[in-house]
Amino acid sequence: MTTASRGWTRAVWLASAFLLGFTFWMMQDDAGQQSRGNDDSWSAERRRMVRTQIEARGVHDTAVLRAMLEVPRHLFVPENLHSQAYADGPLPVGHGQTISQPYIVALMTEALDLREQDRVLEVGTGSGYQAAVLAEIVREVFTIEIIEPLGRQAEKHLHALGYSNVRVRIGDGYQGWPEQAPFDAILVTAAPDHVPQPLVEQLKVGGRLIIPVGRQEQELVLLHRREDGIARRVLTPVRFVPMTGEAEEAMR
Numbered sequence: 001m002t003t004a005s006r007g008w009t010r011a012v013w014l015a016s017a018f019l020l021g022f023t024f025w026m027m028q029d030d031a032g033q034q035s036r037g038n039d040d041s042w043s044a045e046r047r048r049m050v051r052t053q054i055e056a057r058g059v060h061d062t063a064v065l066r067a068m069l070e071v072p073r074h075l076f077v078p079e080n081l082h083s084q085a086y087a088d089g090p091l092p093v094g095h096g097q098t099i100s101q102p103y104i105v106a107l108m109t110e111a112l113d114l115r116e117q118d119r120v121l122e123v124g125t126g127s128g129y130q131a132a133v134l135a136e137i138v139r140e141v142f143t144i145e146i147i148e149p150l151g152r153q154a155e156k157h158l159h160a161l162g163y164s165n166v167r168v169r170i171g172d173g174y175q176g177w178p179e180q181a182p183f184d185a186i187l188v189t190a191a192p193d194h195v196p197q198p199l200v201e202q203l204k205v206g207g208r209l210i211i212p213v214g215r216q217e218q219e220l221v222l223l224h225r226r227e228d229g230i231a232r233r234v235l236t237p238v239r240f241v242p243m244t245g246e247a248e249e250a251m252r
């Protein structure tokens with residue numbers, strides 16, 4: 001072989017190696033794009049949800065909007081409902097219970113006027129979605145669920161997603177969580193026909209409690225514990241599943 005043709009062979013070899021490497025790199029990049037593309041389609045749905053359902057209805061608290069953009073709501077609903085997870089309504093999560101409409105989650109969270117250092121109690125863990133939204137904003141979340149398998153599943157999802165600042169307890173939330181009280185804020189997602197007194201007592205002075213109250217007709221009530229008493233404000237009519245356990249027994 002002449003020197004010239006040897007040089008030529010080497011150039012062809014180098015070019016092929018380069019092409020092979022380049023193709024491989026492109027393929028890898030393609031795969032990367034695909035998984036990001038997937039995430040992107042869910043986050044695009046979340047952006048749309050926040051813009052059209054939440055901001056459009058007047059929720060503007062930046063911490064709340066950021067949390068709603070962040071939490072993968074589809075991972076808190078059964079797999080066959082993933083595609084509906086960002087729709088404008090509640091969805092069934094099993095055991096006759098529901099995950100609240102995104103707007104109601106945002107509205108209730110905003111009403112609590114949360115600070116980063118807050119410790120918050122939730123009554124009615126359900127899917128765990130609301131707890132995750134709270135956990136994005138505050139230091140510690142304590143959540144109580146009366147239906148054991150629901151609570152356990154929510155706990156599993158929360159921990160798998162890295163929400164290590166949420167503690168789940170199985171039990172009746174009517175009496176609150178005395179060992180962890182007092183709380184800066186309490187959020188109740190099942191409706192009793194009156195505000196449970198133990199919850200009011202577990203609020204710090206300056207603390208806020210949001211709760212749906214009523215039987216057929218319910219309204220969202222916001223209580224603010226002040227030095228000199230309790231301020232009460234009604235926000236909007238709502239529809240939640242009834243609070244069971246002691247709340248229900250007290251009704252009879």
Ligand code: SAH
Pocket residue numbers: 093097098099100123124125126127128129130131144145146147150171172173174189190241242243244245246247
């Ligand atoms: N916050 C939930 C929505 C839950 S629906 C979410 O983000 O998915 C209301 C939940 O309250 C149901 O799971 C129901 O089982 C629970 N619940 C009803 N009465 C309760 C009680 N007394 N104590 C604790 N949980 C209760």
